[in-house]
Amino acid sequence: MTTTSDQRANPAASACPDVDLATHLLRLGDDALVLGQRLCAWITRAPLIEEDLALSNIALDLVGHARALLTLTGRLDGTGRTEDDLAFTRRERDFTNALLTELPNGDFATTIARQLAYTHYACLYYEALAGCPDPELAAFGARAAKEVAFHRLHADRWVRQLALGTPQSARRMQQGLERVWPYTAELFDEDDVVRRLAATGAVPSPAPLRPEWEREVTEVVTGAGLTVPTPSWTARGGRSGLHTEEFTGLIGELQSVHRQFPGGTW
Template identity: 45%
Template sequence: MSDAIKQATLEYVTRLGDDSVVLGHRISEWVSYGPFLEEDIAYGNVALDYIGRARMYYSYAAELADDGRTEDDFAYMRSDRDYRNMLLMEMPRGDFAYSQVRQLLADAYATVMLPELVKSKDQTIAAVAAKAIKETKYHLRRSRDWVLRLGDGTEESHQRTQKAVDQLWGYTHELFDMDETEQLLADNGIGVDVSKLRDAWHAMVSEILTTATLTVPDDSWAVRGGRTGYHTENLGHMLTEMQIVHRSHPGCQW
């Protein structure tokens, strides 16, 4: 592995870890606040899937960096400007409809991206993707069912769900952006050219939203910046909470 490919791979798996840990933490914020017990359990399980995924990506990042850092350093010892997660993942918990719509958008993305990532020539990345595919099938089934139930439910649930779709849609364009790092890895069979996946994602999401009697928004606005370290204020607040214990007791291990 050349130095350029190794550095790009380090950046790539760190990004994937950031997406996973941030969304996993957001999902975990529903534990004990779900509408009923089964949802508390479901939220906890989905959050653990994402946190487990982040651990695998960060562990591989630490191996590639080979500078003494561990997976904990990647998760707990970086500031918001160092994080490279997509903005969709860091948006606040919101109400139940908001979280379920965000989850649907993310699950549909994972559904079209992971089958391509599992083809990676990097065996570690491919192995993580293979495990995540199994989890994502459950995640998508759950988020799809909830969006259908909420969108085609009461007048209030419909309005809240449509509002969430409208508020989150502009953050989805970033899911399919490519920069030099990702293009280099895609060209070398390690990463995924996500720019080619938007049509499949859009068709999947549109079918679900239409079935739920929801309106698919137009593409009149878009927000980007997560991959270059420019985030909303929401991430800083979230990391403060997520990192406080580790930063208060540096060097401790559990």
């Protein structure tokens, strides 16, 4: 392909909008897929039978979000890959989820802290995505925002219940927040891909949503008598395919059936 002088002067002009959008949607889809996989591990292990059901339903919603986003990704990136191709045949380094979503479940309080951080971010972002010009993507954003709003209510309720329960549950809830908070900043990172998309109005950038996210989660945390952590370090790398040590086991479990029966259909 010939590169014009205008494209050399302006690298953004040579970037394919569909490839940028596919990259961005892949990140969102990986967030949902990986977090859904993590939550599935609570089935039969949650503190209450009702929570087995609640967390499994939340996980199913997230897998539904992932299916929609990965299908759009395969259509836009020119590869023709299906949602199953993207979920089950990529290597670990090809996944671009935020590190927050792959954190081990830990105890129940740590899972709730992770849910608090993710659901408040996802609800804000999907609400913003509902205003994008692409009708299919806007419709997805509107639907996903409504579903994640229920996930957010679930997380908020459990933060308060644990914080206001016993001294031990309050201590664990605070420890869960401390464990999770260094991983939250990556959700709002803005790289060249996001900047190009936001500049054209294709999708919103998550960066401007951070102050509202901070206000919301602070209200929940302090209202429960806990303290919002101030991390001394920040974890990044998931968007670039650099993952935690525990990610290997998660992907191995996610892809185990496909690896055992490649090409199998049900």
